[in-house]
Amino acid sequence: MNPSICLYFQVHQPYRLRDIRITDIGKTEMPDYFDHEKNRTVFRKVAEKCYLPANALLEELFHTYPGFSVAFSLSGTFIDQCREYGPDVLASFQRLNRTGHVEFLAETYHHSLSSLVSTEEFCEQVTKHVQTIRALFSQTPSVFRNTELIYSNHIAHIARLMGFTGILAEGTDHLLRGRSPNIPFVPPSFRLPSDQEKMIRHHRPLPARGRHITVLLKNYRLSDDIAFRFSDRSWTGFPLRAETFTDWILASAGHTVNLFMDYETFGEHQWADTGIFDFLRTLPRIWQEQGLQTKTPSAVIRDWNQRNTDVYDAHSVISWADMERDLSAWQGNQIQNAALEHLYALEDAIKQEGATTLLEIWRRLQTSDHFYYMCTKYWNDGDVHKYFSPYDSPYEAYRRYSHALHDLQYRLPTL
């Protein structure tokens, strides 16, 4: 039997920081930490190159191919930026939603690393995100994807207690140990301390905890063929044609091939002149000809009701980032760790303070991109292009971030 194909696109924008100075910290008038001009410029650029044309193309494809479907996860900060800088972009996602071919997944509203640090904050952010998706798209997400596919047994367990029936993860070789990523897995059974389970119950985004949770694993080879290698002229697969790619999917076999990637792949990471849109346009036709079905994550899980599902055992935390597929992109050096520690040290004080503006600012500072920009893993190689950063250097990223945190801390009387 041919595998089905599950397409999921991540849509996210962070709030980049302004160059505030130490002398601004603690001023009567609170400095604005966020660079609205920069954020608007980037948002509009990506909207014109990616979101609008790609959404228009998908809408067209949904009308032509009634069986074609995709899943999106829109981060809350992306949705906020749509409201500020691009109502047209939000409207185009709502149009796509009305075709009935789109599933929206749940994630942390602020695209944060909270799952690693504070379970309470994690639950609150997921709840906020689920509520927002429901309000905008009249859909209640049943599948969860954590920031940058950060995943562990622990996180899968929390997602189940939150009420999700599925969770996405990276299909890393060392955890698959030779098994195919193209079949659904389950996490090992797991218990949390009862006070934690109680707390999750208290903050649960969905009405009831799930009995089981299914893990869908990213097929990173085939996903990255599109996301990273599509326009690489030194790659043996170049130029990649939809026919060839479909042959690879067929050869990959299994139950479902999970193609997970950033939505910005289309038009932003891979520019339009690479032929990426033509590639996307051709895929559904070829798939129809070959009898390949697309399914959204919840449909894959619904159709998979086999007993004895294999266990995907992630004791330590994995992610979809870099070659390492671990946390080193956000927690790999002293400045990242100091910043993360400082950030969450403010949690109690922020929540006691009860001021919604400060809480929202604190949460925007949780976006994982802030830590990614401070990454120095490949910095020695002088390979500045390895990392997309709006700042000159990881140290500049840290300086701006640290100033924002110090100012925020200053606003909290309890500290």
Add this chain to the structure above:
Amino acid sequence: MSIHTLMFGWEYPPFHTGGLGIACQGIVRGLRHHDVHVTLVLPYPNQEKGTSPFPEEDVCFARLTKMTGAYASRSVQSHSYKEHMLYDDNLGQSIEEYTAKSLEVTKHIHPHIVHCHDWMTYEAGSRSARHHRTPLVAHIHATELDRTNFCPDPWIFEREQQGFISADKIIAVSHYTKNILAQHYGIAPDKIHVIHNAHHLVDAAPPLLRNNPSKHPPLVLFLGRLTVQKNPEQFLHVAQRVHASSPDVQFVMAGDGPAFTHLIDRACAMGLENCMVFTGKITTPEVQCLFQKASCFVMPSFSEPFGLVALEAIAHGVPVIISKQSGASEVIRHGFAVDFWDADKMADCILTILRDGSLAGQLRSEAPHAIRNLTWKTQAGQIVALYKTLTHTA
């Protein structure tokens, strides 16, 4: 068969005022690691007797009758050539004599390549290359534009340009300098090869063995010639801003130069008399000591082809804030690079380093690690590769 290079130099330790001499020495020693036979020509006072002050073998001297006041600003004060100057009013005359004499003393050797350092030696280099029918490499360590705030002496500018034109390849010490050559001297970029300077600081104290800086008031250091190019006045502006936020910070302006007294006056006028120390001329052990005490190092240069002193600071485990208008910013990955005019931001970077121990700690440990491969031996390897392409095509 080993390559034989005929090299024309002007400054050479112990007779040097800045980076040119140190870089030349690094290159010569690096090339010898690669079995390149280097014949080095240096200016030398005619009347000097006794043993050669240069430990390198195969140094030819272009003996100048009137090296008026040569080497005055050299780092070793006690040396007997005190009265001589490398750069003075009769520089034109000295260069002319250097050119003639150096050609004379080297006319019978048979080099594969001629390599000359900065404009003073370009005329000698290009005539020598013609005489020996070899390719010519012009090495540029600093342009007249860097030294003069982009108001060059037209005579010097022209000699530089002439040297660039007659060279087969130019080695620039940074992409920053390469851009200046392309934009201001009209040199084709594909003729310019960038080979960064290196450092040879094996004697620097390991960062982990440094004194705990928190026991003393934080010390912010400037080290360099007090000339327009190094932008020392900017350091005062930066200090003033830091002082306003953190009055306990100490500043040291180390080095000597034409702007010395002016800077002291300015510092007093700016109210920095109690927190700013001027060292004047400074010895190597004193430099070491300052680096060990410093919490961060600032190089606000107006236009810096490279900036070896920043690498020296890093090798001592001192976090650096350097001008973006510098070649060093191309190789220093772990530090702050700020536009030379942005005193506000430089002050902010200093205050951030002083405030956040994790940041200072990471800069202290990562920066030396990242430049450990930038040695004269590896950089000389790139010069050898360039020699080989030139001699094969010649």
